[in-house]
Every structure is written in structure tokens, then in C-alpha cells.
Amino acid sequence: MNRYDGFHEFVHARQQSLMRTAYLLTGDAHLAEDLLQSVLIKVAGHWPKLLRHGNPEAYTRKALVNQHISWRRRTTRELPSADPPERGHSHDDSTVNRIVLRQALGRLTPRQRAVIVLRFYEDRTERETADLLGCSLGTVKSQTHHALGRLRALAPELTHLLAEIEIQEADR
Structure with a gap:
């Protein structure tokens, strides 16, 4: 038995939903990919324990939130403007x-x-x-x-x- 049995299936089944959460947390597609990738690396390291004693999806979502908060604390980048976009195009x-x-x-x-x-x-x-x-x-x-x-x-x-x-x- 491989220590990662079920991990690939979990990622395949939940990737879209997890990516949507990551995107909503970061507001940026590239940052969301980075966030999800870094969290999935951590999840893979804990996979055997998660299968025995935990809820892998709940753990992954909590890890996404925690990692995002940690990244935000470390960065001082400029936040996006709250001003609505110009209405030059028909939206x-x-x-x-x-x-x-x-x-x-x-x-x-x-x-x-x-x-x-x-x-x-x-x-x-x-x-x-x-x-x-x-x-x-x-x-x-x-x-x-x-x-x-x-x-x-x-x-x-x-x-x-x-x-x-x-x-x-x-x-x-």
C-alpha cells in the first residue's frame, strides 16, 4: 500500500472547488494556484494521518484559509481599488x-x-x-x-x- 493512496483521487475530485475557494480568498488566479499548490503539498505530507483520523477536505480548506492569512500578514502589496470600473464598455x-x-x-x-x-x-x-x-x-x-x-x-x-x-x- 502506497502512503499516497487516495490522494490523487481526492485532488482530482475536489480541485475545482478548492481552486474556487483559493481564488475567492486571493482575488488573483495566479496567487490562487500558488496557494492551492502550497497547501496540497502540505496535505500530501499529512495524507496517511488524514485518512485515518480526519476529514481531508475540511483540513485542506482550513489550510487554505490559514495559509492565505499567513501570506497576507507577510506581504505589504497594494490592495486593489474599491472604485467601480469605468463604464466605457457595455457590461x-x-x-x-x-x-x-x-x-x-x-x-x-x-x-x-x-x-x-x-x-x-x-x-x-x-x-x-x-x-x-x-x-x-x-x-x-x-x-x-x-x-x-x-x-x-x-x-x-x-x-x-x-x-x-x-x-x-x-x-x-
Whole structure:
């Protein structure tokens, strides 16, 4: 039996979803690839233990968030502008909203961004998000509240979308 049995299958089955999470965390396709690759190297090193005692997907997602936060702490690169793009080209409103939201997400703290990505892009529950981030349920709730408020301040043109999110939160 090879120590990496099942690892290739895991990566093949979950790569798209993990890459989407990495992209939403970083906001950049190349950084997302680097992030996912560095995390998968670490996951491969722990693979036998993960198969015996853990949840490989949960571990990988938590590692993505932690590695992203670690990278953000070490870098001082310029964050993207929250200004909406010029409307010189004909774009529908949903495209512009996605661009503006992505730029605003890039200006959140790493923890706030992780909470928003896990809760609303991956449709995780508060409990799942807390488990993935290794924090309390109250921390997830407060980070979500602060992140939505910050998004509202950074991108007031998205107020209607954020209101829909808050209505969905209240219904859960």
C-alpha cells in the first residue's frame, strides 16, 4: 500500500472547488494556484494521518484559509481599488457587481474575507465556518457582521445585494 493512496483521487475530485475557494480568498488566479499548490503539498505530507483520523477536505480548506492569512500578514502589496470600473464598455449590472464585490473583498481583513467566502460563496453554516476557521460561533457571527458592514462602506452600490444576504442570514 502506497502512503499516497487516495490522494490523487481526492485532488482530482475536489480541485475545482478548492481552486474556487483559493481564488475567492486571493482575488488573483495566479496567487490562487500558488496557494492551492502550497497547501496540497502540505496535505500530501499529512495524507496517511488524514485518512485515518480526519476529514481531508475540511483540513485542506482550513489550510487554505490559514495559509492565505499567513501570506497576507507577510506581504505589504497594494490592495486593489474599491472604485467601480469605468463604464466605457457595455457590461451588464451583474458583471459590474461581481467586479466591484471582488475588489471590495480584497480590502477586507483576511479573517473577514474568509468568513464571507465560506459563508456565502461556499454556503457553509456558521458552525461549519467556525470549525474550518478554528474559532467560536460568536466570532463567526461578529466577523460576518463587521465584514458586511465594511463591504457596505467600501461598495455602497452593492447595498441591495448585501441586503439580500442579510435577509438570507436572518432566515437561516
